[in-house]
Amino acid sequence: MVWLYDLGSALLGAAVAHPVVALASGVTIVAALAVLARRRGWLERARRHPRATAAILVPLLAAALPVGWYLTSPLVLSAAIDEPPPVVAALPTPSPAPSSLAGAAPRATSPSSPGPTATPPATPTAAPLLARSGSFHGSDDFHFGRGTARLIETAPGTFVVRLEGFAVRNGPDLYVYLSPRGDGYADGAIELGRLKADTGNQNYPVPAGALADPARAASVVIWCRQFSHLFATAPLAA
Numbered sequence: 001m002v003w004l005y006d007l008g009s010a011l012l013g014a015a016v017a018h019p020v021v022a023l024a025s026g027v028t029i030v031a032a033l034a035v036l037a038r039r040r041g042w043l044e045r046a047r048r049h050p051r052a053t054a055a056i057l058v059p060l061l062a063a064a065l066p067v068g069w070y071l072t073s074p075l076v077l078s079a080a081i082d083e084p085p086p087v088v089a090a091l092p093t094p095s096p097a098p099s100s101l102a103g104a105a106p107r108a109t110s111p112s113s114p115g116p117t118a119t120p121p122a123t124p125t126a127a128p129l130l131a132r133s134g135s136f137h138g139s140d141d142f143h144f145g146r147g148t149a150r151l152i153e154t155a156p157g158t159f160v161v162r163l164e165g166f167a168v169r170n171g172p173d174l175y176v177y178l179s180p181r182g183d184g185y186a187d188g189a190i191e192l193g194r195l196k197a198d199t200g201n202q203n204y205p206v207p208a209g210a211l212a213d214p215a216r217a218a219s220v221v222i223w224c225r226q227f228s229h230l231f232a233t234a235p236l237a238a
Contacts, residue, residue: 078170081197086162089155131159131214132236136166136222139184143169145232149220151178151206159206161192161220170198173226178206182218182235195222 037043046053131153136145147166154160161178168174174195179186190211192204211217215238222231 078199079197081200081202083202086152086154086160086203088152132217132238134219134234134236136168136232136234138169138232139230143171143229143231145169145222145234149234149236151214151217151220151236153214158208159211159214161204161206163202163204163220166201167199168195168222168232171224171231173224174198174231175223175225176204177221177223178211178217179219179221180216184219184230184233185221185223189221
């Protein structure tokens with residue numbers, strides 16, 4: 001099946017890159033098949049034996065149409081999403097103590113004076129957000145990729161991959177991976193889930209404990225599991 005997808009991708013890529021040539025080639029092929037069928041008498045035989053013709057054509061169409069739709073539907077189907085940025089945990093920091101005036105004598109407290117006031121609560125401050133980031137590029141002219149991938153630490157040891165301004169060629173069975181290689185998918189890549197949409201901002205939590213060292217995350221990859229095909233890669237850098 002991989003060779004079938006590669007062949008389909010090559011043909012679709014050529015058709016997208018050169019639509020006029022593709023249309024002219026398609027018309028020429030259809031006309032040549034019609035002339036050949038007429039000369040060989042295939043059309044006349046089909047009229048004489050309609051049941052036999054149907055017995056041959058129906059199974060062929062039943063197999064060809066779903067496969068053709070599965071391979072070509074990404075050209076006409078698209079989905080968009082716009083998720084907000086991930087929430088980052090705040091780290092508490094103690095509030096600074098009030099400074100006294102230099103040289104001022106301390107005031108005596110009377111028995112009726114109230115006790116020491118309570119210390120105000122700690123003021124939360126956000127931890128550093130961005131761990132690593134990079135820009136997407138497609139695996140070829142047909143499988144394009146655009147936008148930015150960000151590896152964000154939302155809490156100590158907890159990471160989220162965010163895709164921003166993202167767009168990729170739609171395709172079957174697309175998944176998001178965090179790869180140890182900077183040039184694409186590799187064994188040991190961390191699966192983050194099925195791609196939610198081919199365009200838009202989206203978040204993918206990294207499974208707990210899967211990424212001990214963010215420096216080992218070399219790229220974010222869009223990968224077709226069905227056909228083991230690379231669609232887009234975003235090499236990550238600090």
